[in-house]
Amino acid sequence: MKRFILILFTFITTVSFAQIHEAGIFLGGSNFIGDIGRTHYVLPNKFAGGIVYKYNLNPRIALRANYTALPISGDDNDADNLFREQRNFSFNNTLHEFAGGLEFNFFEYNVRSLGQTFTPYILAQVAAFNYKVPESIVGGNVQFTNEFSLAVPLGIGIKGRISDHLAFAFESAVRLTFVDDIDYTTDKITSLNFGGNGNDFYTFTGFSLVYTFGRPACYADNE
Numbered sequence: 001m002k003r004f005i006l007i008l009f010t011f012i013t014t015v016s017f018a019q020i021h022e023a024g025i026f027l028g029g030s031n032f033i034g035d036i037g038r039t040h041y042v043l044p045n046k047f048a049g050g051i052v053y054k055y056n057l058n059p060r061i062a063l064r065a066n067y068t069a070l071p072i073s074g075d076d077n078d079a080d081n082l083f084r085e086q087r088n089f090s091f092n093n094t095l096h097e098f099a100g101g102l103e104f105n106f107f108e109y110n111v112r113s114l115g116q117t118f119t120p121y122i123l124a125q126v127a128a129f130n131y132k133v134p135e136s137i138v139g140g141n142v143q144f145t146n147e148f149s150l151a152v153p154l155g156i157g158i159k160g161r162i163s164d165h166l167a168f169a170f171e172s173a174v175r176l177t178f179v180d181d182i183d184y185t186t187d188k189i190t191s192l193n194f195g196g197n198g199n200d201f202y203t204f205t206g207f208s209l210v211y212t213f214g215r216p217a218c219y220a221d222n223e
Contacts, residue, residue: 020056020110020212020213020214021053021054021055021056021212021213021214022052022053022054022055022056022062022167022210022211022212022213023051023052023053023054023210023211023213024051024052024208024209024210024211025049025050025051025052025208025209026049026050026051026052026066026068026169026171026206026207026208026209027047027048027049027206027207027208028044028047028048028049028204028205028206028207029044029045029046029047029048029204029205029206030044030045030046030047030048030070030071030072030202030203030204030205031043031044031045031046031072031202031203032072032073032074032093032182032183032200032201032202033200033201033202033203034074034180034182034183034185034200034201035180035183035185035194035200036074036075036076036084036089036090036091036183036185037073037074037075037076037078037079037084037090037183038074038078038079038080039079039080041174041201041203042172042203042205044203044204044205044206045073046070046071046072046073047071048068048069048070048071048204048206049068049069049206050066050067050068050069050097051066051067052064052065052066052208052210053065053066054103054210056110059105059108059109059110060104060105060108060109061102061103061104061105062102062103062105063100063101063102064100064101064102064103064123064125065098065099065100066098066099066100067096067097067098067099068095068096068097068099068204069094069095069096069097070094070095070096070097070129070202070204071092071093071094071095072092072093072094072095072182072202073090073091073092073093074089074090074091074183075089075090076088076089076090077090087194089194091183091184093131093132093182093183093184094131094132095129095130095131095182095202096129096130096131097127097128097129097130097151097175098127098128098129099125099126099127099128099151099153100125100126100127101123101124101125101126101153102123102124102125103121103122103123104121104122104124105119105120105121105159106119106120106121106122107119107120109159117160117161118158118159118160118161119158119159119160120156120157120158121156121157121158121159121169122154122155122156122157123153123154123155123156123157123171123173124152124153124154125152125153125154126150126151126152126153127150127151127152127153127175128148128149128150128151129148129149129150129151129175130146130147130148131146131147131149131182132144132145132146132147133145133146133147133181133182133184133186134181134184134186134188134189134192135188136188136189137189137191142184142189142192147179147181149177149178149179150177150178151175151176151177151178151202152175152176153173153174153175153176154173154174154176155171155172155173155174156171156172156173157169157170157171157172157173158170158171164212165211165212165213166209166210166211166212167209167210167212168207168208168209168210169207169208169210170206170207170208171204171205171206171207171208172203172204172205173203173204173205174201174202174203175201175202175203175204176199176201177199177200177201177202178199179199179200180197180198180199180200181200182200182202183200
């Protein structure tokens, strides 16, 4: 029993002192993959950005939360297939996304250490986002309403040390959604019922700059 208590105390102490905070901003571009416009998975065409907070549990794993404002658009004139070009639909929407999840580093990484100064990483999150969808047509004008839905952001990136308190990252992540109306396709309005059978996707690709603070991690090189 004493041995178990000692192990538990050691684990709690290690985790408590191995935590360091990161907060910052990220800027980049977003793009949409759905029933209108291009079908390229990574081809940003709108400026997007947000804020991010990370809570490093150890040199490999960080808890992460972020808010992202993601303007998206699609235009059939930019599509690569003849059917979409002849159809000539377009749309603009703005998504406000709140996400939380994990970053997993391929290498042991600590911004306070001069040892390993960069690492590739993978990102897995769950997100809630707000967007507008058509509700009706009144006098020839489309009336919109706000909706909330869920997405699963999955991505890859690389991050590195700038100084003892600054780090950067480059990241690209796709958001897998459970809806097919981000581009305004809906069976509520006959003229807008043009969608396929698949759900919509959206992506963000860009850079981030974060500031680290809090108690130096126990694995940091303090020399």
